[in-house]
Amino acid sequence: xxxxxxxxxxxxxxxxxxxxxxxxxxxxxxxxxxxxxxxxxxxxxxxxxxxxxxxxxxxxxxxxxxxxxxxxxxxxxxxxxxxxxxxxxxxxxxxxxxxxxxxxxxxxxxxxxxxxxxxxxxxxxxxxxxxxxxxxxxxxxxxxxxxxxxxxxxxxxxxxxxxxxxxxxxxxxxxxxxxxxxxxxxxxxxxxxxxxxxxxxxxxxxxxxxxxxxxxxxxxxxxxxxxxxxxxxxxxxxxxxxxxxxxxxxxxxxxxxxxxxxxxxxxxxxxxxxxxxxxxxxxxxxxxxxxxxxxxxxxxxxxxxxxxxxx
Amino acid sequence: xxxxxxxxxxxxxxxxxxxxxxxxxxxxxxxxxxxxxxxxxxxxxxxxxxxxxxxxxxxxxxxxxxxxxxxxxxxxxxxxxxxxxxxxxxxxxxxxxxxxxxxxxxxxxxxxxxxxxxxxxxxxxxxxxxxxxxxxxxxxxxxxxxxxxxxxxxxxxxxxxxxxxxxxxxxxxxxxxxxxxxxxxxxxxxxxxxxxxxxxxxxxxxxxxxxxxxxxxxxxxxxxxxxxxxxxxxxxxxxxxxxxxxxxxxxxxxxxxxxxxxxxxxxxxxxxxxxxxxxxxxxxxxxxxxxxxxxxxxxxxxxxxxxxxxxxxxxx
Amino acid sequence: xxxxxxxxxxxxxxxxxxxxxxxxxxxxxxxxxxxxxxxxxxxxxxxxxxxxxxxxxxxxxxxxxxxxxxxxxxxxxxxxxxxxxxxxxxxxxxxxxxxxxxxxxxxxxxxxxxxxxxxxxxxxxxxxxxxxxxxxxxxxxxxxxxxxxxxxxxxxxxxxxxxxxxxxxxxxxxxxxxxxxxxxxxxxxxxxxxxxxxxxxxxxxxxxxxxxxxxxxxxxxxxxxxxxxxxxxxxxxxxxxxxxxxxxxxxxxxxxxxxxxxxxxxxxxxxxxxxxxxxxxxxxxxxxxxxxxxxxxxxxxxxxxxxxxxxxxxxxxxxxxxxxxxxx
Numbered sequence: 001x002x003x004x005x006x007x008x009x010x011x012x013x014x015x016x017x018x019x020x021x022x023x024x025x026x027x028x029x030x031x032x033x034x035x036x037x038x039x040x041x042x043x044x045x046x047x048x049x050x051x052x053x054x055x056x057x058x059x060x061x062x063x064x065x066x067x068x069x070x071x072x073x074x075x076x077x078x079x080x081x082x083x084x085x086x087x088x089x090x091x092x093x094x095x096x097x098x099x100x101x102x103x104x105x106x107x108x109x110x111x112x113x114x115x116x117x118x119x120x121x122x123x124x125x126x127x128x129x130x131x132x133x134x135x136x137x138x139x140x141x142x143x144x145x146x147x148x149x150x151x152x153x154x155x156x157x158x159x160x161x162x163x164x165x166x167x168x169x170x171x172x173x174x175x176x177x178x179x180x181x182x183x184x185x186x187x188x189x190x191x192x193x194x195x196x197x198x199x200x201x202x203x204x205x206x207x208x209x210x211x212x213x214x215x216x217x218x219x220x221x222x223x224x225x226x227x228x229x230x231x232x233x234x235x236x237x238x239x240x241x242x243x244x245x246x247x248x249x250x251x252x253x254x255x256x257x258x259x260x261x262x263x264x265x266x267x268x269x270x271x272x273x274x275x276x277x278x279x280x281x282x283x284x285x286x287x288x289x290x291x292x293x294x295x296x297x298x299x300x301x302x303x304x305x306x307x308x309x310x311x
Numbered sequence: 312x313x314x315x316x317x318x319x320x321x322x323x324x325x326x327x328x329x330x331x332x333x334x335x336x337x338x339x340x341x342x343x344x345x346x347x348x349x350x351x352x353x354x355x356x357x358x359x360x361x362x363x364x365x366x367x368x369x370x371x372x373x374x375x376x377x378x379x380x381x382x383x384x385x386x387x388x389x390x391x392x393x394x395x396x397x398x399x400x401x402x403x404x405x406x407x408x409x410x411x412x413x414x415x416x417x418x419x420x421x422x423x424x425x426x427x428x429x430x431x432x433x434x435x436x437x438x439x440x441x442x443x444x445x446x447x448x449x450x451x452x453x454x455x456x457x458x459x460x461x462x463x464x465x466x467x468x469x470x471x472x473x474x475x476x477x478x479x480x481x482x483x484x485x486x487x488x489x490x491x492x493x494x495x496x497x498x499x500x501x502x503x504x505x506x507x508x509x510x511x512x513x514x515x516x517x518x519x520x521x522x523x524x525x526x527x528x529x530x531x532x533x534x535x536x537x538x539x540x541x542x543x544x545x546x547x548x549x550x551x552x553x554x555x556x557x558x559x560x561x562x563x564x565x566x567x568x569x570x571x572x573x574x575x576x577x578x579x580x581x582x583x584x585x586x587x588x589x590x591x592x593x594x595x596x597x598x599x600x601x602x603x604x605x606x607x608x609x610x611x612x613x614x615x616x617x618x619x620x621x622x623x624x625x626x627x
Numbered sequence: 628x629x630x631x632x633x634x635x636x637x638x639x640x641x642x643x644x645x646x647x648x649x650x651x652x653x654x655x656x657x658x659x660x661x662x663x664x665x666x667x668x669x670x671x672x673x674x675x676x677x678x679x680x681x682x683x684x685x686x687x688x689x690x691x692x693x694x695x696x697x698x699x700x701x702x703x704x705x706x707x708x709x710x711x712x713x714x715x716x717x718x719x720x721x722x723x724x725x726x727x728x729x730x731x732x733x734x735x736x737x738x739x740x741x742x743x744x745x746x747x748x749x750x751x752x753x754x755x756x757x758x759x760x761x762x763x764x765x766x767x768x769x770x771x772x773x774x775x776x777x778x779x780x781x782x783x784x785x786x787x788x789x790x791x792x793x794x795x796x797x798x799x800x801x802x803x804x805x806x807x808x809x810x811x812x813x814x815x816x817x818x819x820x821x822x823x824x825x826x827x828x829x830x831x832x833x834x835x836x837x838x839x840x841x842x843x844x845x846x847x848x849x850x851x852x853x854x855x856x857x858x859x860x861x862x863x864x865x866x867x868x869x870x871x872x873x874x875x876x877x878x879x880x881x882x883x884x885x886x887x888x889x890x891x892x893x894x895x896x897x898x899x900x901x902x903x904x905x906x907x908x909x910x911x912x913x914x915x916x917x918x919x920x921x922x923x924x925x926x927x928x929x930x931x932x933x934x935x936x937x938x939x940x941x942x943x944x945x946x947x948x949x950x951x952x953x954x955x
Contacts, residue, residue, distance in 0.1 A: 004457060005417065016642070200413035204473060207371050208427040209400035218426070222417040358814035359785075388951030462902050463670075481770065492669035492841060492903065497885035497896035519814065526887035564821035567888065568856070569867040572848055581784050606888030 002041045005226075005304075012303035019299030020288040025292035029107055035048035036108040036258070058103055061086050070277050091277040093266070103281040105258025110289060112170055113177070113253075114236040114244040120178025121235075122228050122241040125185035129194045130216050130224075132186075133193025140190075155180050175244065177239060185231045226304040233297035237290040244286065260286050313384065313513045314347040314370070314403075320378035323364050325586060335587045339365045342379070343535035345515075347481070350513040352507065354528030354545070355380075356521060356560075360582065361534040363517045367483040370515065371405045372396055383481070401431055404474035408486035410466035414458035420444075420469055421454035426468060427476040435476070438576070443472040449503060464495035471502065475510070483515045488523060500527060521564055525549060530618075533557050536585050536593040539612070543619035553621045556594045600625065629903045631802045631835040632681065632720075633657045637695035639673075639680045641906070642688065648906035650676040652859035658803070658852075661829065663836040665867065667843065667848030667882075671903050672856040674839045682720060683712050696761045721796040725808035727788035730753070731780040737791050738764070738776030744795045763794040765823055766831075786817035790824065797828055804829070805837045810845065822849055830838035830891050843886065847871060852940075855879050857859075857906055858915035860936065872906070875943040877901075877920045914946065922947045 013019050032273040036055040043049055062085050068075030075082050081165040084092075090099035132143040150158075196202065202219050210218070222231070246252040247261025263282035270278055321340040324333040340362045347353045355363045370381055372388060381389040388399055407413035414423055424443050425435030441451045447468040458466055467487060474482055484503065488496040504527065506512060518524050525545055526530055532542040533554065541554040552558050564577045578597050583589070591606035593597070598605065603622045604624045612622045629757055641648040651673045658664045666674045668875070679685045680692055683704065698703040700719045724730045732740060734871050738785065741760035745751060751759070764772040767790040779787055797803055810818035822845065829836055846853055846867065854864035856878065863876040872882050884897035901919040909915055917927040921951060926946045934942045935949040943949035 011644070199413040200407040200409055203368075203373055204405065204413060204470070205415075205430075206407050207396050207400065207432050208374055208473075210426070214430065219415055223415070240328060256344065256456060333828045345870040358816060358896045398888055425780065493843075493882060494669060494899040494901070497887070497898045500887065500900060512741045520887075521815075522886065559797050559816060563844075565819075565822075565849050567844055567871070567886065569847045569850070569871050575819035575823055575848060579817045581787070 001114040003218060009303040011299070013296075013299045019066065022292040022295035022299075024147070025288060026296060029289050029292070030111065031105055032113045035106040036105065050155070055104060055108075056161040057154060059098075061088065061101060062099040064092050065089075066092070066096050067275055068092045068096075069275075072097075081303045090281045093194050093278050094270075099263075099278055099281045102278075103260065103285050106260040106263065106282060107258070107283065109170060109243065109253060109258045110240045110286070112204070113174065114240045114293075115232075116171075116174040117177035117181060117204075117239055118232045118235055120175060121182035121185060122232065125189055126221070126224075126228065127188040128182075129191050130220065133190040134197055134212070134216055134220065135140025136194075143186075143190075147186055150180070151183045159246065160249075160251055161284065163234075163246075165227065168251070168254045169256055171253075173178045173253060177242065181239075182234070185228065186229050188231065191226055193220055196220050196223050226234045230301045230304060234294065234298055237295070240290060244282075312345065312346050312382075313349045313351075314367070314515070315382040316345050316370065316379070317382070318344060318379040319343045319369055319376055319381065319389075321362070321369055321374060322377045324450040336452065337586050338378075338575040338588060339585055340369065341588075343534070343537070344537050345532050345539065345542065346514050347514055347515055347573050349480075349532070350507070350511050352516055352528045354524035355515060355517045355534060356519060356531060356584075357534035358519055358560075360536070362537045362585070363519075363534050364574075366483055366534075367405065367485045367515060367517050371403050371483050372400075373405070374388045392543050395574075396521065397431075398462065398615050401477040402479050403481040403483070404477065404483055406467075406471055406474050406484045406487045408489055410463040410490055413470050414466055414473075416458055418457075419454065420456055420458070423458070423478050424454070424472055427473060431477055439476075443476055446475065446506070447472045464498060467495075467499050467596070468502065471506070473498075475506070480511070481513045481516065483513075485517045486514075486519070489518065489520060496523070503527065521560065533560070535586070536582060538593055538622060540594065540623070541619075543615075543622045547619055551616075551619070552595075552616050553626060554623050555600050557624075559597075559599075588599070592622070630657050630662050631660050631662075631700060632837065633696075634677070634681070634892045635696040635698075636679065636691045637680055637687055639690060639692045640693050643907070646907045649859050649909050651680060652909065654695075654856070654859075654861055656854050656861065656864065658835045658837060659748065660802070660835055661833050661859040662852065663829070663850045664840055665846040665853045666793060666839045666856060667713055667841065667846055667853060668856035669841055669882075669903055671858075671905060673906070675807050675854050677856075678722065678837060680808050681803075682722060682806060683709075684716075684722075708937045714748065717744060717796075717799050719801055720803040720805060720808065721799065721801045722805040723789070723796050723809045726812050727792055727812065730792055732790055736777050736779055741776075741791065741798060745798055749788055756803065759775070759798050760794075763798040764791065766828070767791070767794045767797075768820070769794075776938040780935065784817075785818060787814050789813060789817075789821055792827065793821070793824060800832050801834060803837060804834045807839045808841070809838075811840065811842065811875050816899055818845075825849070843882065852890050855882070858909050858954050859906065859926055860915065860944070861942075862916065862945070863941075863943045864934070866939070869939060869941050873939065873941070873947040875941070876916075876945050877922050877948070878916050880915055881919075914944075929943065 019070065031056065036053045040052050040057045041049060042052055064084055065073055065082050066075055066262040068084055068088060068091050070089060073084060075084055075092060085276035088098045093099055093102060128143050132140040148287050159176050159182050163172065166172040193217055197220060202215060205219050243252055243262035244264055247259050247264045251262050253259050260282040263278050267279035316439050316473045317371045319340055320342060322336040322338050325335040325337060326332065327334045327423045332368055343366055345353060346442060355366060357363045369376045379389060380387045380535050383399060383403065389398065421440045424440050428435040440454050444451055444453055488499050491499060507514060516524060517527055530542065530544050535556050541557045552561055559578050565575065582594055583593060590608060592610045593602050602624060610622050610624060612620055613626050615621050615626050637651055637654045639651040641650055648858065654782055656664060665675065668674045673776060676685060681697055681699065685692065738760055741764060742756040745756040746761050761772055761776060761910055764776060769775050769790055783881060810821050813821065840846060850867045853867050853870045856862050863879050874883060877889065881899035885899065887896060896944050901955060912931060913929060914927040914932050917923040932944045932946045934944045936942050937949050
């Protein structure tokens with residue numbers, strides 16, 4: 001009934017078929033990631049308990065001896081051919097694992113790396129951005145000083161430093177990425193807060209006796225949140241790609257976790273030997289997910305932009 | 312007397328440099344006095360930059376005045392801290408100018424109306440919200456909608472309802488109809504008059520449109536660059552404007568009769584800056600009747616006739 | 628007297644997500660040399676779009692001039708190419724907008740902008756253009772024009788900026804000056820000066836003026852002829868003195884009667900009930916004012932009234948007040 005901003009945004013996005021396509025692709029990937037979260041544990045003959053997810057259940061294939069090209073019948077190990085137990089759509093890697101399975105396992109990692117750091121970053125950015133924009137004066141000065149110092153340290157060095165101190169792991173990676181990437185969003189929120197705090201509706205609430213906290217959370221924050229949503233959709237792809245880079249330089253997720261970065265890293269040794277399918281599998285999925293997100297994020301940004309709103 | 316403002320001053324510091332040193336002051340309001348009786352409407356007119364909106368904001372304590380006193384029911388609220396102020400907030404509210412900026416676009420109307428009572432610590436029932444909408448002439452369904460679904464006039468009604476939600480006795484109306492079309496303007500003015508009669512409200516009506524103020528105000532004060540230049544009962548002011556600025560204002564208003572065109576007389580020069588102004592009358596640089604005396608020291612506010620005062624050397 | 632502008636049955640529509648907005652829906656008017664036509668109406672009536680249509684400045688998409696004829700200084704505007712149009716803007720007709728704040732480019736000096744306007748349309752060199760700029764800036768009453776030319780827009784007051792806009796608009800001596808709410812954003816004492824300036828410049832350049840405003844006082848001071856617009860159509864037009872003294876259309880009547888000056892203190896102001904419809908909601912095949920009209924009869928709901936000549940150049944579109952042709 002009421003035409004909320006969400007409804008208006010949805011209506012606008014529906015017009016953009018590329019965005020809808022992007023959204024569908026994202027949903028497909030999200031589904032895969034979910035499959036990799038749902039546990040389907042089992043006990044083997046000896047009574048040992050194994051953890052296993054739905055994705056494992058559905059897509060894991062028995063391990064072969066070593067490399068084999070996509071859709072092949074035989075693989076090669078030490079220049080000797082061996083027969084394959086099953087059909088591998090994207091071939092197998094050095095450990096004989098199905099490349100498609102490996103690539104699909106990377107999806108959950110991609111989503112975690114794409115979203116969790118942003119949630120962490122958003123927390124810092126919102127709190128500090130609101131405070132800096134609303135209070136101004138020395139509060140603003142201190143916060144600006146903090147983020148100016150932070151942003152003058154090359155991000156990659158800071159990340160490496162943090163990750164060297166912490167253990168390797170996906171959650172440590174998320175924290176490090178989150179803590180080093182809140183500055184851009186903070187600036188945006190500070191700017192928007194400056195603009196919103198002088199709007200008459202904020203003054204009206206102040207005239208009614210609202211405390212600063214109430215003004216910030218009830219009046220100002222809802223009007224700057226759209227920036228957070230947009231930023232999150234834009235940064236997603238960057239973060240997913242950064243996992244690949246970080247794994248490549250050795251500070252990414254721990255071994256054993258699905259990682260497109262690790263697959264791409266192995267191209268170093270594989271490509272000279274004519275083994276292209278490992279790299280391709282990871283790259284294609286990475287490309288698809290990032291492209292889909294970018295298409296959707298563009299449309300979302302236009303849809304949420306208050307300036308494009310009528311009346 | 313409901314509200315008495317005495318010698319109100321609001322100076323904004325001009326800060327420069329790394330350490331934000333204060334290098335001067337914008338004397339937005341420089342010694343303004345006025346009073347509003349219960350049930351009365353006092354008009355405060357002047358052109359942009361004269362400080363009239365600042366006066367309104369000081370009265371509802373959106374700003375903390377630099378000096379002077381604001382006596383509301385005999386209590387000086389000019390210097391009260393925010394805790395003590397809370398009790399007075401509900402008695403005086405403000406209606407804002409911009410229908411497009413004065414309502415939070417992310418809140419539905421019923422939440423906007425309920426916000427006031429909630430801040431005061433009260434329940435804001437559906438029926439109370441519905442009642443408010445009735446009072447301002449909007450349908451009850453309006454409560455579930457967002458501000459952008461309404462026209463300018465309807466948004467002003469919502470703004471008025473918001474102010475009324477806490478049962479104030481005094482309203483500062485800051486150019487409430489300036490942004491509206493003429494036919495809607497009339498609706499809102501009628502509404503304000505109805506509400507005044509119904510709830511015994513007192514108004515300080517800030518505006519730049521003289522014909523609107525003439526219709527609604529009992530008394531009018533004319534402001535120019537931080538000073539009150541003239542004040543009088545409405546009809547007296549229009550019949551007998553004394554201050555040269557008031558006269559210039561009246562002379563610039565187009566008449567509504569093409570057969571008797573006034574050939575509008577314009578004021579020469581630009582208004583002076585309110586930053587660290589020079590001594591004497593602030594209108595001196597543009598006044599057609601300026602004299603030596605006008606630039607010396609403070610100009611006194613003198614009585615011209617009963618209830619009619621002017622800040623001008625001509626009437627010493 | 629020759630006609631500088633003639634508009635015949637102009638229709639400008641906007642094709643939006645939410646439907647077709649018929650912003651200008653059959654508008655006809657004309658202005659003669661040295662004349663001033665006041666186009667009056669409230670927000671959303673289509674008066675600004677009419678003005679933009681004359682200069683083909685309607686944002687497109689989503690807008691489009693779908694029908695009608697516009698003849699400006701004997702040239703058919705709608706069939707001219709975009710290049711040709713560009714040459715005509717500024718030369719044949721120019722426009723002054725409401726917000727002097729945003730109409731001037733903040734990164735160029737005032738003098739440069741006026742010069743630029745001259746050089747775009749004529750073959751003059753910089754020195755010559757500078758001379759013309761200085762001449763017009765002086766004419767529009769900017770004191771110490773030579774010094775002011777080197778200033779940036781933010782250093783000027785609102786009134787001064789508007790004067791600069793007028794200088795830019797008139798320096799090419801266009802046949803038509805379109806002024807869209809030129810004084811609405813200005814204080815009343817500044818407004819007086821700008822209106823007087825426009826009148827003086829009109830005397831000197833012999834330009835015609837299309838003055839768009841919602842302010843009846845400004846119309847009374849400036850216009851020879853008036854056209855009242857509502858919901859994309861002209862509902863009444865005629866000589867200014869006639870309209871002010873003998874308005875016929877119920878909407879015009881409502882506008883006049885709603886003015887605060889008209890009621891005595893204590894009396895209620897007359898109001899037109901309801902709201903101005905949005906251009907997406909314009910009803911076809913009826914009088915668009917009928918939902919709010921105190922005089923509406925059955926015919927008003929089913930048939931659109933044409934503009935009827937009621938005598939002395941006074942036209943009105945109303946079944947009740949102007950029912951037949953040639954009513955005397």
